Every structure is written in structure tokens, then in C-alpha cells.
Amino acid sequence: MSENDVVVIGASAGGVEAMRQVVHGLPADLDAAVFVVMHMGASSSSALAHILARNGPLPARQATDGEPIVGGQIYVARPDFHLLIDDGHVCLSHGPRENSYRPAVDALFRSAAEARASHVIGVVLSGALDDGSAGLLQIKRSGGVAMVQDPADALFPSMPQNALDLVDVDYTLSATDLGPLIGRLVAVPVAGRGVRGAVAELVPSTPVTPTQEVAMARGELPGQALPGPASGFTCPECGGALWEFDEGNGFRFRCQVGHGYAAESLFKEQGGTLEAALWTALRAIQQRALLARRLAGRASGLGHKGAEARFEEQARELDEQAETIRRVLVSHEPHRRDPWGVPDA
Numbered sequence: 001m002s003e004n005d006v007v008v009i010g011a012s013a014g015g016v017e018a019m020r021q022v023v024h025g026l027p028a029d030l031d032a033a034v035f036v037v038m039h040m041g042a043s044s045s046s047a048l049a050h051i052l053a054r055n056g057p058l059p060a061r062q063a064t065d066g067e068p069i070v071g072g073q074i075y076v077a078r079p080d081f082h083l084l085i086d087d088g089h090v091c092l093s094h095g096p097r098e099n100s101y102r103p104a105v106d107a108l109f110r111s112a113a114e115a116r117a118s119h120v121i122g123v124v125l126s127g128a129l130d131d132g133s134a135g136l137l138q139i140k141r142s143g144g145v146a147m148v149q150d151p152a153d154a155l156f157p158s159m160p161q162n163a164l165d166l167v168d169v170d171y172t173l174s175a176t177d178l179g180p181l182i183g184r185l186v187a188v189p190v191a192g193r194g195v196r197g198a199v200a201e202l203v204p205s206t207p208v209t210p211t212q213e214v215a216m217a218r219g220e221l222p223g224q225a226l227p228g229p230a231s232g233f234t235c236p237e238c239g240g241a242l243w244e245f246d247e248g249n250g251f252r253f254r255c256q257v258g259h260g261y262a263a264e265s266l267f268k269e270q271g272g273t274l275e276a277a278l279w280t281a282l283r284a285i286q287q288r289a290l291l292a293r294r295l296a297g298r299a300s301g302l303g304h305k306g307a308e309a310r311f312e313e314q315a316r317e318l319d320e321q322a323e324t325i326r327r328v329l330v331s332h333e334p335h336r337r338d339p340w341g342v343p344d345a
Contacts, residue, residue: 005032005119005186006069006085008112010105010135012039012127014155016051018175019125023056023074025179030058032121032186034074035083035112037103039127042080049076056179065092077103082217084111095219096258097237099131099265105159106260107217109135114214118143118190121182125149125175127159130262133166134252138210140167145185145193147171147178162264168196216258235259236269275329282325289318 007030011019015038026034040046052060052074060074063083067090069075075090077083082103084091091111098104105124109132112120122139124132126149140146146169151157153174163169170193171181185193231244235255242253242261254260261269296311 004088004116005071005121006112006116007032007034007121007123007182007186008037008108008139009034009123009125010037010108010127010132010159011125012105012129012131012156012159014126015039016048017126018149018154019048020051020055021175022123022125022179022182023052023058023060025176025183026056026058027180027183028057029072030183030186031071032182033069033071034058035063035077035085035108036060036074037077037083037105037108039101039105039131040077040079040103042102044079046076046079049074052076063090063092065090077108079103082107084108084214084217085115086111086218087115091218093218095217096260098217098260099129099262100237100269101131104217104260105132106135106262107214110138110210111214111217113138113142113144114210116144118195120144121147121185123147123149123178123182124160124163126154126156128156129158129268130162130264132159133163134262136163136169137167140169143190143195145170145195147173147181149173149175149178158264162262170194170196213254213260216254216260219258233266236261236266236273242266278325278329282322282329285318285322285325289315289322292318 009019009022019036019038038048049060049062058072058074060076062078063075069085069088069090075083078092080094080102081092082095084093084107098107109122120139120142122136122144124136136146146167148160148163148169150172151161154160164172173181230241231253233242233253234240235242237259238255238257240255240257242255245252245254252260252262253266292311292315296308296315299307299311
């Protein structure tokens, strides 16, 4: 494989069609390995490898941990495993979720930048929220090529638009045009790929290096506590403190055990945590109202009219509180629950 080139592609909602169009445009003699991450549920049975193999000239299969990287092959992430690149081999990891996903686009992109530096082409396709932006920035900082599907061409434009907002992207094209361009770029030396000027290295608010972040994606815990001040937010998944990273045009977060979030992904995940807390509160209030009525009935049987009245009044107040929470939970106004108005991938 000439110069050890790799192409890494990430997508979420609406990404299957975009990926199909990209691989359809790849040349049959592509001298690079292609790695694909698509957001999927842990228990899903992904047919993506079959779809990509059927719609393009390159063979595609689900990646196997430890297999050597071979040019002209498409490696597809498996459900519930990060897909990483490690010293010429494929690495599958059950490490902490990033942006609430495993596999995560950022994890793949960051590992590719760490392993292959300027010999990486990173591509962000259709999807919701902002997974892939931080990883594409790391590819750019390492001298690689940053590509994004034109948001106007994407079924869900949030992922490509967030990448454009954070990264000085080299190429923004439709999905059908990205494949042929990848083929042309791989065929020329790195110096001739039209990469824009180097990205100034920003000093994050906590000095966790890209190498350490790749290790976290593999499930390796840091040897010491993350340095610097905490962000004041807690991890929606494990409840630990989150440390903030300044990316210049954006920011992201990571907890001690390795769960990572870009800003919009954290905002959305907090909404899910809040909903779970409200359901728990509703259940507790309803149970307390039921107990208050049983106590009122017991007081009535004993002839304690004052106690009966107090418990009945408390039950009515609890019913009102429960109804308020119930109305919030069952509201059918999507813009109040999800400012993006898009489903999960």
C-alpha cells in the first residue's frame, strides 16, 4: 500500500445512502485502505458491509480485531465496538463511548491521525449533531486531508456543518463527487493533494494528548487524574466530572474514565438524562400520593378527622405535581425536546 494511505469515513443519520454514493465513485485500483464508521445500536445487525460491497468496486467486510491493513479493502465498524487503526493493524475496542456512540467517528479519525499523520483522508458525511468534528480537526492538524459532504447535499446536515464550523476543510462536495476525488488524491503524493495551510496547534484547557485519547478509546485508563479545573458539568453516562477542551471554534468534554462528548452531543445527552430523572420523579410522587391516601383511609377508620384531612390535602398536592411533570414528559412539541428536530441515528 503506497505510503500507507488510509481513508476514514464517518456518518450517522442519512449516512447509508451517502456512503453508498461515495464508495460507488471510488476506483477499483484504489491504493488505500478505507475505514467506515456508521452510528448504530449495540444490538443491531449491520448490513452496511454488504451494501457497500454491492454498490462499489472494492470489497467490503466487517473489520476483525488484529487483522493487517490491506489497500483496496473497505473495513466496516462492528456494532458496539470502536474501529481503530493501530500500527498497521485493525483494532476493535469496547472502550468508553464517545458522543454517546460506540463505534464513534471521532475515535476512528483520531486513531488514524495518530497512526498515519499526513497519509490520512478524513470524510464527514450526513448525520445529526457533531461526532467527527474533533477527529477531523486532529487529521487536519496532522497534515491530512479534510473532506466534508456539502450540507445542502446531506439528508441530515448537522454533522457536516459542525465539521465545517470547526475545521478549515480542504474539500466540500456532494457525496457522488467525493469518491472520484478521493481516487485522484490517493494517486498523487501527499505534497500534491491541495491541503490548505497548517492548523495552528491550540493548547487545550487540559493537557490530554491525542495519544492519550486514542488510548482511552481502547479502554486504557489514564495513570492519574486529568489535570486542570473541571468544567462544572457531570458525565451523563457515569456521573463523573467532565473536563473541558478548547478547540478554538468549539469545545468538548471528557471524563476520568474516558467518556467523551462534543458540545452539542453533551447537550442532547443531558436531555435524555433529564427525561429519565423526570420519569423517576413522577413515579416517586405517584407512589407518595398513593401512600398518603392509604394513611388518610387509616386515619378515617380510627376517627382521626384532622389527620385524614391533612393526608388528603397532601395527596391532592402530590397529584398536581405529578400532573405537571406528566404534561412535560408527554408533550408532543418536538422543538421543546430536541432543538435539532432530528431522530437518533
